[in-house]
Each structure stands twice: as C-alpha cells, then as structure tokens.
Amino acid sequence: FLGVKPLIEKLERRNAKEANLPDESFLEPSDSESDEDDERFSSDSIRRRVDEFDRKCKRQSELLRSFAEAETLDDAHKIMTKIDKFEQRHLSLPLEYRVIGDMMNRLKDSTGKERFILLQKLNRAVRLMECKEAYDPSNPANFGLIQHQQVDSPDDVIDNAGFDKEKQMIQGESLDDEDEEFNEDKEKDDMLIEKLNAIEKKIEEKLADLDHTFGKKGRVLEEEIKDLVEERNSLTDKKRRPMYRKGFDVKVIDVNRTCKVTKGGQIAKYTALLATGNYHGVVGFAKAKGPTAKIAIQRAYEKCFQNLHYMERYEEHTIAHAIQAKYEKTKIYLWPGQMRSGMCAAGRTVETVMYLAGFSNVKSKIIGSRSPLNVIKALFIALNAIETPKDVEQKFGRTVVESYLL
Incomplete structure (x- = not known):
C-alpha cells in the first residue's frame, strides 16, 4: 500500500x-x-x-x-x-x-x-x-x-591517536573479555601509538635538557631532536592514507604566495584554495598552506573531501528562488535562470563552484570584496539558505504548485 x-x-x-x-x-x-x-x-x-x-x-x-x-x-x-x-x-x-x-x-x-x-x-x-x-x-x-610524494604529516594525527578510548567511553561498556576482537589492525595501531608516545616522551626530555645545555652538547641535542621528529613524522606518514572519492572533480581556485623577511633571508609560504564536486549536488572546498605550491595544493586536495555539502537543485539545473547572502565585506546575489539560458556568473570562482555543484542556469552578482575565499564562503551560505518546494511543504503543510496552475 x-x-x-x-x-x-x-x-x-x-x-x-x-x-x-x-x-x-x-x-x-x-x-x-x-x-x-x-x-x-x-x-x-x-x-x-x-x-x-x-x-x-x-x-x-x-x-x-x-x-x-x-x-x-x-x-x-x-x-x-x-x-x-x-x-x-x-x-x-x-x-x-x-x-x-x-x-x-x-x-x-x-x-x-x-x-x-x-x-x-x-x-x-x-x-x-x-x-x-x-x-x-x-x-x-x-x-x-592519491599518488604523491610523502610530506610532513599534520600534528592532529598524533593528537587524535587516542580517539578509540574516547569513542569507547561514549558508546558505553565494551563486550566481555570472552568476545573475540575482529579488527586485526588494532594490534598494529596500538604498537604504533606506543612508539609515538615513547618518541614524544624522548623529545620532551631532550627539549627540557636543551634549556640548560650550551655549546657543542647543545648542538648535539638539537640534532638528536631533529632525528626524533623525523622518525615520528615517518611513522605517522606510514599510518596516514590520503584518499580521494571517485566521481568527484577537483579544481584549483587560487594559489597565493606570501613572503616573510627575516635576518636569515626571505621565507616564502603558499596558500592553495581548491573546490571539488560531483556535478550532482555535492560540492566542497578547502584551504591549506605549505612551503611550496605543490605541497599546499596536495594538502588542500586531501582536505577537500572532509568539507562536503549537498545542495538541492531545482529541476536538476538551477536554484529554487532568488537569494542573497553576506560574508564579511562580500555580498552575493543569486537568481534562477531558465532552461538553456546558461551561467551568467560574476567571476570565475562562482562559475567554477556552481558547475561543480551541478548548476547550469544561474545568474549571480557580487558587491564588495572579491577575495576568492570570501566569495566561496558567501556562496555556500547562500546555497545552504535556499528553501526547496519540499521544504516549504514540510514547513507549512501545504502543497506547492506552479503559479500558472492557480
């Protein structure tokens, strides 16, 4: 029935x-x-x-x-x-x-x-x-x-190493000891965590000794600390397996270079902004920094799939109604377009994100700052605020029909 x-x-x-x-x-x-x-x-x-x-x-x-x-x-x-x-x-x-x-x-x-x-x-x-x-x-x-060279791993890998115990506390008491443990990788994870904890203790001890050591002994301690940090990073790199999702396309929105002047010379850093989508309503973006442009893009590539949003499309090609949103000094306006009217976007950033989300007939206008990051955040605020006909039906308990049928 x-x-x-x-x-x-x-x-x-x-x-x-x-x-x-x-x-x-x-x-x-x-x-x-x-x-x-x-x-x-x-x-x-x-x-x-x-x-x-x-x-x-x-x-x-x-x-x-x-x-x-x-x-x-x-x-x-x-x-x-x-x-x-x-x-x-x-x-x-x-x-x-x-x-x-x-x-x-x-x-x-x-x-x-x-x-x-x-x-x-x-x-x-x-x-x-x-x-x-x-x-x-x-x-x-x-x-x-993802096929790439190994780079320094983020620190949150070590910070979240004991997450299994917290998860167990949230879920409640575990099964009795007689129950089997079906996850064969748990022993490897425990061994890795023990190694990381031991290395962290050694680093803390040597850093404490370094405050009271000078001259040749101090330089030897610095080299030992560097070796321990490299060993720690190599262990976390082995555990970390960066992934991508099939069916998604990734586009580079912006790569920015900043330079810091010090006594030893100039230190350059790169910031990469990427957007990803599957052309069927799922879209996301990420921002990452690195010493080179390649490493910054790689880190942003890995973070893209951790910030995905589902955008409801009206008739699979446009938005349900006009909307405006503001983020800091950037204000964006969006209007739905007719079938085959095309994308009248206010810049390459908006056009790229809308195409990745699967929108093909949308008009847009930007007032104020055109910083790529501000534009993307304002665009996501606007898309998440759109109410579809189904949302209106659930909100008021009435059936939504086209105006020409009234």
Missing part, C-alpha cells in the same frame, strides 16, 4: 539488464595508475574480510542459540544485553534506516495531512540514502589512493 511496487520492479529490471553487461562497463576512472599497490584490493585482504564476516555471523548465531536455550529470565536478559552490544558494535544498522523504519510504521496509522508530510519525508530520506550510498566513505569501491 506504500506504492513502492513499481520502484521495486524498475530496480529488478535494471539489475537484470546490468547483469548481462561485461565487467568493464562498471570500471570507473581513477586518479591512481593502478590498484595493484593497494593492499585493500589484494586477494589476501579480501579473503581476510570474508573470514572476519563469517566469524561475526558464527558468533551471533552462537549468542542467539544460547539465548533460545536459556533456562531462567536472568540468563536470558544477560544474553540479550550481550547480543545488543555485539550487534551495535559489529553489525550495527545505520541510523538513517532506523528512522526510515519508524516513519514507515507511523505511516500505517496516519491519515490526511500527517500522512502527506510523512510521504514527503520518506521520499526525501530514501533519495538522501541513495546519494550517501553512492558516495559512502566506508565503501572501499568509492575510494582510491
């Missing part, structure tokens, strides 16, 4: 049609030269993941069997608690699917206006989940390795 049968039949027909296609049709272009160097796609890693999943299923079946054979209510309650913790940790269902299930249960008893609003929410939630699954960061098929 939900009216999803036609959608199911459509998906079955599409799957049957795709089953007859050769495997080459599913290959997507990648920035990396090959996937042979990636350990995740090797036969051993795939077999390891399959064995890990089999062990999880066997453990769950054992817990369910022991729950069915429990003699007292107390034993059944303990086993049920253990099952809940196990499924929450290893076989957890995404929160979005739980929300969709709750809305479907509410839809059975709803009528009138409440039923209409629930249908709209369900439709939007399903579309959002399809978009998330297409670019799911936990799916290895959506990722590849």
Whole structure:
C-alpha cells in the first residue's frame, strides 16, 4: 500500500539488464595508475574480510542459540544485553534506516495531512540514502589512493591517536573479555601509538635538557631532536592514507604566495584554495598552506573531501528562488535562470563552484570584496539558505504548485 511496487520492479529490471553487461562497463576512472599497490584490493585482504564476516555471523548465531536455550529470565536478559552490544558494535544498522523504519510504521496509522508530510519525508530520506550510498566513505569501491610524494604529516594525527578510548567511553561498556576482537589492525595501531608516545616522551626530555645545555652538547641535542621528529613524522606518514572519492572533480581556485623577511633571508609560504564536486549536488572546498605550491595544493586536495555539502537543485539545473547572502565585506546575489539560458556568473570562482555543484542556469552578482575565499564562503551560505518546494511543504503543510496552475 506504500506504492513502492513499481520502484521495486524498475530496480529488478535494471539489475537484470546490468547483469548481462561485461565487467568493464562498471570500471570507473581513477586518479591512481593502478590498484595493484593497494593492499585493500589484494586477494589476501579480501579473503581476510570474508573470514572476519563469517566469524561475526558464527558468533551471533552462537549468542542467539544460547539465548533460545536459556533456562531462567536472568540468563536470558544477560544474553540479550550481550547480543545488543555485539550487534551495535559489529553489525550495527545505520541510523538513517532506523528512522526510515519508524516513519514507515507511523505511516500505517496516519491519515490526511500527517500522512502527506510523512510521504514527503520518506521520499526525501530514501533519495538522501541513495546519494550517501553512492558516495559512502566506508565503501572501499568509492575510494582510491592519491599518488604523491610523502610530506610532513599534520600534528592532529598524533593528537587524535587516542580517539578509540574516547569513542569507547561514549558508546558505553565494551563486550566481555570472552568476545573475540575482529579488527586485526588494532594490534598494529596500538604498537604504533606506543612508539609515538615513547618518541614524544624522548623529545620532551631532550627539549627540557636543551634549556640548560650550551655549546657543542647543545648542538648535539638539537640534532638528536631533529632525528626524533623525523622518525615520528615517518611513522605517522606510514599510518596516514590520503584518499580521494571517485566521481568527484577537483579544481584549483587560487594559489597565493606570501613572503616573510627575516635576518636569515626571505621565507616564502603558499596558500592553495581548491573546490571539488560531483556535478550532482555535492560540492566542497578547502584551504591549506605549505612551503611550496605543490605541497599546499596536495594538502588542500586531501582536505577537500572532509568539507562536503549537498545542495538541492531545482529541476536538476538551477536554484529554487532568488537569494542573497553576506560574508564579511562580500555580498552575493543569486537568481534562477531558465532552461538553456546558461551561467551568467560574476567571476570565475562562482562559475567554477556552481558547475561543480551541478548548476547550469544561474545568474549571480557580487558587491564588495572579491577575495576568492570570501566569495566561496558567501556562496555556500547562500546555497545552504535556499528553501526547496519540499521544504516549504514540510514547513507549512501545504502543497506547492506552479503559479500558472492557480
């Protein structure tokens, strides 16, 4: 009665049609030269993941069997608690699917206006989940390795090294000691954290000694500290695996060079601003600094995919209504355009970001500062403030139609 049968039949027909296609049709272009160097796609890693999943299923079946054979209510309650913790940790269902299930249960008893609003929410939630699954960061098929030279790693890798314990405290008590640990990489991570902590302690001790040491001994201590820092950076570089997402395109918006004059000479720094998008509503940007332009662009490239936004497109080509936004001294105006009217953008920055987001018919105007970073931030504020017809329907509980139908 939900009216999803036609959608199911459509998906079955599409799957049957795709089953007859050769495997080459599913290959997507990648920035990396090959996937042979990636350990995740090797036969051993795939077999390891399959064995890990089999062990999880066997453990769950054992817990369910022991729950069915429990003699007292107390034993059944303990086993049920253990099952809940196990499924929450290893076989957890995404929160979005739980929300969709709750809305479907509410839809059975709803009528009138409440039923209409629930249908709209369900439709939007399903579309959002399809978009998330297409670019799911936990799916290895959506990722590849960035081919580049190793550079100094950011300090937040070390600062967040103990995040697993904080996450465990937030989620609650862990499973009993008798439960298996299915993550084989945890031991390697623990060893790496121990090495990093030991190196950090040595660096702190030598820095404390350096305050009271002068002459040749002081220079020797400085060299030892440099060696320890290089060792620490090499360890974090091995752990860090910068990724990109397939289907996304990255454009360089601006590269700025600054120079600091010191007694020893001039120190140059570069700032890179990049934007990324998949031409289907998902867009993001990032800014990074580095001693050279190449390193700055590389760092911004890695940060781009940590700042993604989904922009709703009206009729898949423009915005729903006119909007204006302001960021510091920059004010931007956006107007929707007719089909095939083209992009009348107020500069290369706005045009690049709008094309990456999938907008093809939008007019824009900028008043005030035209700094690329300010323009991008004002543009994102404006795009996030746009209300689609579905948002208006949910806000007022009324059906939105075209004005010529009134």
